[in-house]
Amino acid sequence: MMKTDVVIVGGGPGGAATAVFLAKHGIQSIIIEKEQFPRFHIGESMTGECGNMVRAMGLEEEMLKRNHPVKYGVLVYGQGGNNTFWVPVMKRDEQGNLQDSFTWQVRRSDFDKMVLDHAIAQGATLIQGQATKVLRAEDGAVCGVQVRLADGSVEEIHAEVVVDASGAATFLSNAGVASKKERGKYDRQVAVYSHVKGAIRDEQDNTLIFYEKKNHWGWFIPIDAETVSIGVVAPSDYYRAYEGDMRSYFLQQMHKINPELSKRVPDVELVEEVRATSNYSYHVKQFTGKGFLCVGDSHRFIDPIFSFGLHFALTEARLAAQAIAGYMNGENRDAENPFADYQAYSELGMDVIEDLVDCFWENPLSFAFFVHTRYVDDFIDLFAGRVYQDPPSPGLQAIRKVNAKARAKKTAVSAQAYA
Numbered sequence: 001m002m003k004t005d006v007v008i009v010g011g012g013p014g015g016a017a018t019a020v021f022l023a024k025h026g027i028q029s030i031i032i033e034k035e036q037f038p039r040f041h042i043g044e045s046m047t048g049e050c051g052n053m054v055r056a057m058g059l060e061e062e063m064l065k066r067n068h069p070v071k072y073g074v075l076v077y078g079q080g081g082n083n084t085f086w087v088p089v090m091k092r093d094e095q096g097n098l099q100d101s102f103t104w105q106v107r108r109s110d111f112d113k114m115v116l117d118h119a120i121a122q123g124a125t126l127i128q129g130q131a132t133k134v135l136r137a138e139d140g141a142v143c144g145v146q147v148r149l150a151d152g153s154v155e156e157i158h159a160e161v162v163v164d165a166s167g168a169a170t171f172l173s174n175a176g177v178a179s180k181k182e183r184g185k186y187d188r189q190v191a192v193y194s195h196v197k198g199a200i201r202d203e204q205d206n207t208l209i210f211y212e213k214k215n216h217w218g219w220f221i222p223i224d225a226e227t228v229s230i231g232v233v234a235p236s237d238y239y240r241a242y243e244g245d246m247r248s249y250f251l252q253q254m255h256k257i258n259p260e261l262s263k264r265v266p267d268v269e270l271v272e273e274v275r276a277t278s279n280y281s282y283h284v285k286q287f288t289g290k291g292f293l294c295v296g297d298s299h300r301f302i303d304p305i306f307s308f309g310l311h312f313a314l315t316e317a318r319l320a321a322q323a324i325a326g327y328m329n330g331e332n333r334d335a336e337n338p339f340a341d342y343q344a345y346s347e348l349g350m351d352v353i354e355d356l357v358d359c360f361w362e363n364p365l366s367f368a369f370f371v372h373t374r375y376v377d378d379f380i381d382l383f384a385g386r387v388y389q390d391p392p393s394p395g396l397q398a399i400r401k402v403n404a405k406a407r408a409k410k411t412a413v414s415a416q417a418y419a
């Protein structure tokens with residue numbers, strides 16, 4: 001049996017960053033990771049505020065040394081390569097003014113290992129193995145996990161708090177501790193992706209998005225001096241109707257969905273296997289309680305379109321570390337749910353992004369007008385990940401208004417159909 005302050009299930013960016021931020025509060029942690037790093041992972045483009053979380057971990061110098069492609073913004077091509085819009089990465093200075101900034105695009109195998117190594121350098125202990133069971137105290141509070149180690153033996157790790165950072169594996173939800181995983185709005189889609197060499201890149205290495213039609217799009221993310229990550233996302237029915245194999249589907253889609261993508265890939269070599277991910281949109285609504293909380297993908301993932309996965313994993317890691325530090329210092333010790341505020345705050349941020357994504361898919365014309373013309377600065381903030389807004393910015397209020405209108409219209413149409 002081992003004992004520590006906090007046990008973290010998953011050594012991906014969410015788990016490793018939680019350990020880094022906990023160490024800043026002087027809190028000990030053990031990370032359980034089942035995979036041997038470096039390992040492949042999708043999710044390579046960062047928001048501006050995600051870059052700031054990397055800086056907050058003390059990793060900016062290391063990032064620049066490793067030559068991860070710098071990202072100054074995202075360029076979105078509309079259908080047929082028309083109606084392009086550009087959102088620059090900008091930060092807010094102390095006076096609240098927007099200033100030029102940049103973030104990064106990363107090869108995840110390299111980035112994730114760097115953050116995990118950093119966590120270990122800050123004092124976290126890594127245990128290679130798989131968390132298999134939750135341990136509970138007499139009062140029902142979560143107090144640790146059981147781990148199957150790489151050699152097949154079983155170890156119990158006791159802790160004041162268990163952090164679930166297991167990503168889409170949703171460890172605590174599956175264990176019946178957090179609530180059930182509910183299907184998200186963008187669930188019926190399939191992403192098919194690979195890494196290529198020989199793509200034609202722009203002068204600046206930014207993230208490019210190519211719109212084909214609703215829920216059918218592609219990405220182009222430079223991840224090192226020669227390699228670009230390319231992915232295509234389509235409704236599941238569309239993908240299933242294709243008769244060839246996954247590789248030929250990927251090659252066909254690269255040339256089909258948008259002329260701006262196809263002109264960048266006249267002759268490319270695939271340097272990674274072609275992989276697919278489906279059913280990636282879900283929501284675990286109750287993800288904190290006595291002795292536990294979840295960060296990042298372990299409780300919710302919306303849609304990859306505007307690159308918010310790493311953003312939430314790292315931002316919530318910092319918020320979780322603050323909440324745990326308060327708890328270890330005696331705050332909310334007797335509360336029914338000591339981490340209720342963390343949960344509410346995390347949901348607030350993710351809800352904002354769901355609103356943004358809904359507006360993009362359901363009201364593309366309004367979205368284009370807002371981002372181009374009407375609420376340029378507010379959209380720069382949203383794309384950067386400044387999402388914990390109270391009160392909501394005029395741009396966010398406008399998004400919510402058009403979303404509500406579209407929902408009301410849909411309801412009226414369905415009511416008519418059943419009348």
Ligand SMILES: Cc1cc2nc3c(=O)[nH]c(=O)nc-3n(C[C@H](O)[C@H](O)[C@H](O)COP(=O)(O)OP(=O)(O)OC[C@H]3O[C@@H](n4cnc5c(N)ncnc54)[C@H](O)[C@@H]3O)c2cc1C
Nearest residue numbers: 010012013014034043044045131167191296297304309310
């Ligand atoms: C198609 C697609 C494209 C995406 N593109 C982007 C993008 O451009 N930008 C972006 O920011 N995000 C993107 N994302 C999202 C991004 O990949 C994730 O949000 C991010 O990896 C979440 O980090 P995490 O630490 O929460 O989980 P993960 O990175 O998945 O890490 C979880 C870790 O937990 C380990 N683990 C799981 N179960 C256990 C267990 N029981 N015991 C021990 N270890 C365990 C796993 O091995 C893994 O290493 C994309 C997602 C998809 C599906």
